[in-house]
Amino acid sequence: MALIRELDTGTPIRIGGDMLTLTIDGQEVRVPAGTSVMAAAASLGTQIPKLCATDMLEAFGSCRLCLVEIEGRKGTPASCTTPVEAGMTVKTQTPRLAKLRRGVMELYISDHPLDCLTCSANGDCELQTQAGVVGLRDVRYGYDGENHLKAPTDSSNPYFTFESSKCIVCSRCVRACEEVQGTFALTIEGRGFGSKVSPGGVDFFGSECVSCGACVQACPTATLNEKSVIALGTPEHSVVTTCAYCGVGCSFKAEMKGEEVVRMVPYKAGKANEGHSCIKGRFAYGYATHKDRITKPMIRAKITDPWREVSWDEALNHAASEFKRLQKDYGRDSIGAITSSRCTNEEVFIMQKLVRAGFGNNNVDTCARVCHSPTGYGLSKTFGTSAGTQDFKSVDKADVIMVIGANPTDAHPVFASRMKRRLRAGARLIIVDPRRIDLVKSPHVEADYHLPLRPGANVAMINALAHVVVTEGLVDEAFVRERCDLANFESWARFIAEERNSPEATAKISGVDPNELRAAARLYATGGNGAIYYGLGVTEHSQGSTMVMGMANLAMATGNIGRDGVGVNPLRGQNNVQGSCDMGSFPHEFSGYRHVSDDATRETFEHLWGVKVSNEPGLRIPNMMDEAVEGSFKGLYIQGEDIAQSDPDTQHITAGLKAMECVIVQDLFLNETARYAHVFFPGSSFLEKDGTFTNAERRISRVRKVMAPLAGMADWETTIAFARALGVEMNYTHPSEIMDEVAALTPTFAGVSYKRLDELNSIQWPCNDKAPTGTPIMHVDHFVRGKGQFMLTEFVATDERTGPRFPLLLTTGRILSQYNVGAQTRRTSNNTWHDEDLLEVHPFDAESRGIRDGDLVSMQSRVGEIALHAKISERMQPGVVYTTFHHANTGANVVTTEYSDWATNCPEYKVTAVQVRRTNHYSDWQERDWEEGFSLRRIAQGLVDAAE
Amino acid sequence: MSGGKIDKLVHMANQIGDYFKVMPEHEAVNGAADHLRLYWTPKMVGEIIGYVDAGHSGLNAVAARAVAELKRRSSM
Secondary structure, three states: OOOOOOOOOOOOOOOOOOEEEEEEOOEEEEEEOOOEHHHHHHHOOOOOOOOOOOOOOOOOOOOOOOEOEEOOOOOOOEOOOOEOOOOOEEEOOOHHHHHHHHHHHHHHHHOOOOOHHHOOOOOOOHHHHHHHHOOOOOOOOOOOOOOOOOOOEEOOOOOEEEEHHHOOOOOHHHHHHHHHHOOOOOEEEOOHHHOEEEOOOOOOOOOOOOOOOHHHHHOOOOOEEEHHHHHHOOOOEEEEEEOOOEOOOOEEEEEEEOOEEEEEEEOOOOOOOOOOOOHHHHHOOHHHHOOOOOOOOEEOOOOOOOEEEOOHHHHHHHHHHHHHHHHHHHOHHHEEEEEOOOOOHHHHHHHHHHHHHHHOOOOEEEHHHHOOHHHHHHHHHHOOOOOOOOOHHHHHHOOEEEEEOOOHHHHOHHHHHHHHHHHHOOOEEEEEOOOOOHHHEEOOEEOOEEEOOOOOOHHHHHHHHHHHHHHOOOOOHHHHHHHEOHHHHHHHHHHHHOHHHOHHHHHHHHOOOHHHHHHHHHHHHHOOOEEEEEOHHHHOOOOHHHHHHHHHHHHHHOOOOOOOOOOEEEOOOEOOHHHHHHOOOOOOEEOOOEEOOOHHHHHHHHHHHOOOOOOOOOOOHHHHHHHHHHOOOOEEEEEOOOHHHHOOOHHHHHHHHHHOOEEEEEEOOOOOHHHHOOEEEEOOOHHHOOEEEEOOOOEEEEEOOOOOOOOOOOHHHHHHHHHHHOOOOOOOOOHHHHHHHHHHHOHHHOOOOHHHHHHHOEEEOOOEOOEOOOOOOOOOOOEOOEOEOOOOOOOOOOOOOOOOOOOEEEEEEOOOOOOOOOOOHHHOHHHHOOOOOEEEEOHHHHHHOOOOOOOEEEEEOOOOEEEEEEEEOOOOOOOEEEEEOOOOOOOHHHOOOOOEOOOOOOEOOOOEEEEEEEOOOOOHHHHHHHHHHHHOOOEOOOOOOOOO | OOOOHHHHHHHHHHHHHHHHOOOOHHHHHHHHHHHHHHHOOHHHHHHHHHHHHOOOOOOOHHHHHHHHHHHHHHOO
16 A cells, blocks of 8 residues: 555636647647636646636735746736637747746745754645755855744644744635635735734634644645644555544545545545545544453443453353343333444445344344434425435535525535535525524625524424415426326325415514515525525434425425535434445335335345344334333343444433333443443544445445554444354355445445446445436436325424423534534544533523623533533623533433434424523433442452543 | 324324325325235234224324225235
C-alpha cells in the first residue's frame, strides 16, 4: 500500500459544454468549454507550477506562478484564470516563464522560515515542491528586511494549528471556507505587505470556524496543519474508507503509519462528499483508540456483580447457554436482538439472520425504529420503496429547496455545504422548523420563508401547503395524470381542498402566518425544480408517518419527482440507518423491504438458510421493553446501540432491561445500556473491519479495515461466533461473502458485490440487471409501486398536551460537534465545543420564570425530571424549549415520553410537555443515575474508570 | 395514558384508528385491521382482542371494528 495522492488539476473540472481543441506544448487536447488552461494541461499530465490554485476552488490568479505563453497574446497570462479557446496554442515552459516563476518564488521564500527539515509539512508542502520545480537556488534579497517570520502561532483549535509565520497569503484557506464549506469564518485582514489571514479578529477556537478542515486541506504550506501530523509525522500509506458518523457517508482516505491513523482526509472521488468533510469525520476518530475501550469479553451473573473478564470462548458459551435456557424456560419468543446503524450492512444482515434462522422468531429491530422508521412506511406507501428519491448531487439542480424538520448545518454538515453552494448560486429556500436554525439566516444564505410552526403541527402545515396547491390551480396535472393513480388523486384533492385544511384554518394549530404559508406553497409549486429535504423533525412525532406521506403527496401533486433537482429526501441520522433498514432488521420484513408473511420471499430465505422462518411479525424495541417489564421477554442481544440513553422514557427502558435475565451488549465502551447487561462482547470500530455502509442517498460504499480489531474479532466475526455457540452454522470467511448472500436474496441488491464496488467506487441501489451501475435517481419513468399513491393525511393532534402543570413544549435534537449519544465524540476533543447538554429557552419564557443565562434549571415532564443549565436563545419561539441528548449524565430522555408514531412506534421526541424552573440541585434520577454509573460498571480486580 | 401494557396497546390501536377514520368506513376498518396484522405480533393482537372480549370499551370506533374484523378473520 502507498499513500494515495490525488491529482490536483488546479481548477475545477468542467463537465458538459462544447468540446474545444487546443494545443499545449505541442500536444492537442480536447476539453469542455469553460475549462482553464491549467486544467486542460493537467488532463495531458502537465503540471503547471501553482500555489494559489487547487481544484477544490475556483481560480483566483494571485500567486503569478502558473503563468503561460499563448500564441498571439501579449504578456504571460495566468493559466488558472484563462479559459481555453478553440485553436489556442499554449507553451507552459519557456526560458521567459522559468525566469518569471523563479522570481516569484524568490519573493515568497524571502519571507518564509527556512526550517524545512524540521517543519511538520516537510515532504508534503507545495511551497517546498514548487521551489524545487522552478529551480530556485538562492534568494538575492536576503532575510533581513521586514518580514513575518516572528508572526504568532494560533494553537487554540484542538485539531490544527495556524502557524502564521509560514503563511503565503494565497487565500486558499479563506476561499475554502467560503466556497467549499460556506461558513465565511476567515478573511484577509490588512492590505499589501500587512495582509494576513484572520478568523475575524479572534483566535480560531473563538471564531465562527466550524473545524470542517477545508482550510487545512487547502493550505499549501504548514501554516494550517493537523496537530496529529505535527505529533506523528507525515503518513506513509492510505486506505479509502467511509466515515462512521452521519448519514451523509463521506468517503475518506485514512492516512496511516502502520496501524496508527495519522489523519483522515476527505476523498475527492467520494461521490457523497466530493472531497469535503466536517469536524466529526475529519478529526473526531480518536475514540477508536481511547483508553475507555473495552477489549476483553466479560460476564456476570447479576447486574450488581462486578464484571469478570473471561476468554471469548467462555463469554460466547455462557451467552449461548443463557439464551438457550431462556427459550427453554420462557418460550421461543422470549429473546430477541437489536441491530445497529453504526455497524456495517454485513453485520446487520447476519444479526437478523441469527434471529430469524437461529432464535426462530422475528424479534429483531434496529435503531431506525427511533429515527426514520416513518420514512420507510410513508415513502413505501406513496412511492413504493422505503428510501429517498435522489442523490446528493441532485441539489445542484434544485431551484426551490424546502427544508422541513432538519438542521443540516449541524447534523449533516457536508450536505449542508453543498446545499449552501446551491443557495448562494440563486436557489430559493423555505425552512419549516419551530426553531430559527442557522440556515434561516447565515452568511450569504437567507431563507425566503421561515415557517416557524409549533411542535406537533407538521401534518396541519403540510396539508395547508397542499391545500394552496390544489385550490389555487397549481397542480401539475400532466404529471398526476400520467404518473399517479388518478381516482386516488381525486379523492385526496377533495379531502385536501376542504376548508379545514386551509392555511387560515390550520394557523390556529400551527401558529404559522397564513400569508407566509401561501407564498411558500406558491414558490414551491411554481419556482422550478422543488426539492424537499427533511429530518427527524418530521418523523419523530405521533404523526411521523402521516407527515412523510404528506410530503410525498405534495411532491407528486407538483410533479417534483423523478428527475434531477427535485424529490423527497430523508437526511438520515446515523451512518448506516439506510443500510440497517435495507438489510431486513425490522421485525416485519426481510432485506429489500419484503414482509415476512410473503410466502414466495420467505421461501427463498428458507431455501438458502435451510430452516423454516416465522411468517409473523416480531417485537419492535418499545414492545420488547413492554414485554420485558411484563415478564415475558427475557433476553436481548444488542449490537452497537445504547438504548438506555438514546430511547425515550429512560426509566421505562431501564426497567425493561433490569427485568431481563440475560442482556448481551456488544459495544466499544461500557455504555449506559451495559450497566444492565450480563454479557459484554467487545466491539470493533469502523477502522477495524471490512464491510459496507449505505448512506441517505442509497449509496453503498466500502468500509476498509486499517488496523486489527483491538478485541481480536470484528463485530461480524463475533456474531458468527455467537451463532456457532448457539448451534447456528454461519460459514463466512469475509464480509464480501455476506454481501454475496444479500445479493442472492435481495432483488434490489442483485448486482452488488465487493468486486463491483471496487470497480465503481460506490453503488446506489437498486443495482441489478435493469440498473447494472445503480440508480442515482428513483421513480424516473414510473414509481416503484407503479402509479404514485396519494394518501389521506388527516391531522390528529398528539395526546401530549401542554397545560397548567406542563406549559412548555420540549423538542430535542443534535449539535454539530457531538454525535448521537456522544459515546464516540465525547471521547474526542469535540467535547471542547459542547461539554454539556443545555436547555435553550426563549427570553420571554426565561424572564417569566426568573431564569438567567447559565442558571441550573429543573425540567419536568409527566414521566421524569432532570436538571441542566439554561441558555437564553432567540432561536426558540416562546413556549418551546430545546435540548440535546449527547451527554449521558444529563438524561434528556428521562423527560421524553412513551408516545410514538401511530404506524411505526417511532418515539415522539419532538413534543414533550414540560415545566421549567430554577433549581439549586440535580434531580433525584440524576443523583441515582450517577451513583449507578459507578456501581453497575465495576470490573473485578480493580475498578476501571469506565464511567464517563 | 398510564404505563400498563394493555393501556399502551389500546392507545396504539386508537392512534391507528384515528389515522384511518378519514377513509370510507369499509376501507378504514380493513386498513386498520391490516395494519394491526402486518405490524403487531400475534400475541399483541390476541391481547387487544382479549381486551375487547373482556368488555372494555376504550377503543375508538374504527379501532374497535378493526379488532372485531381481526377476530372474525382469525375464526375463519
